[in-house]
Amino acid sequence: MRRDVDAGRLATFLKELGETAKGETTVYLTGGATAVLYGWRRSTVDVDLKMEPERDEVLRALPALKEKLEMNVELAAPDGFIPELPGWRERSPFVTREGLVTFRHYDFYAQVLAKVERGHVRDLADVKAILDRGLVQPTRLRELFAAIEPMLYRFPAVDPPTLRAALDTALAGTSGVRS
Numbered sequence: 001m002r003r004d005v006d007a008g009r010l011a012t013f014l015k016e017l018g019e020t021a022k023g024e025t026t027v028y029l030t031g032g033a034t035a036v037l038y039g040w041r042r043s044t045v046d047v048d049l050k051m052e053p054e055r056d057e058v059l060r061a062l063p064a065l066k067e068k069l070e071m072n073v074e075l076a077a078p079d080g081f082i083p084e085l086p087g088w089r090e091r092s093p094f095v096t097r098e099g100l101v102t103f104r105h106y107d108f109y110a111q112v113l114a115k116v117e118r119g120h121v122r123d124l125a126d127v128k129a130i131l132d133r134g135l136v137q138p139t140r141l142r143e144l145f146a147a148i149e150p151m152l153y154r155f156p157a158v159d160p161p162t163l164r165a166a167l168d169t170a171l172a173g174t175s176g177v178r179s
Contacts, residue, residue, distance in 0.1 A: 050075065124130060149164075
């Protein structure tokens with residue numbers, strides 16, 4: 001059975017994963033890993049990540065690291081749920097560098113929109129934490145949603161009016177909410 005991942009176990013994972021890369025790559029952390037590193041959650045059930053460029057040696061190391069560290073690791077990111085947001089890489093904050101791997105948080109705007117789209121209780125709690133910490137600005141979030149809204153047809157599981165309404169609900173009570 002895999003154990004929950006706290007900040008210490010996550011740091012060990014990042015260090016060991018960084019040691020496996022034989023070339024430069026960037027790993028974007030999302031979801032629970034971001035929540036743990038920012039401190040609004042003590043632990044997460046898994047580490048979700050996206051790698052650019054994908055490196056075979058790092059991907060091959062993941063199963064052994066999962067077993068050794070008794071943790072769940074998933075290749076998952078917001079762009080699996082919604083279209084890529086313009087400029088997401090530039091808005092992805094630096095976490096650390098281990099070996100040839102630069103670790104970053106996946107863009108908070110994209111994380112919020114993907115979490116709102118999924119709508120799970122824990123996801124919506126993360127959205128509130130991100131908003132409360134000022135990691136996204138509501139007006140900019142709406143602008144970025146408008147930028148990807150015409151591409152939502154590429155994600156047939158997403159109903160654009162429902163997503164827009166869920167975003168409105170998530171932003172209710174924050175500054176920058178349009179009526």
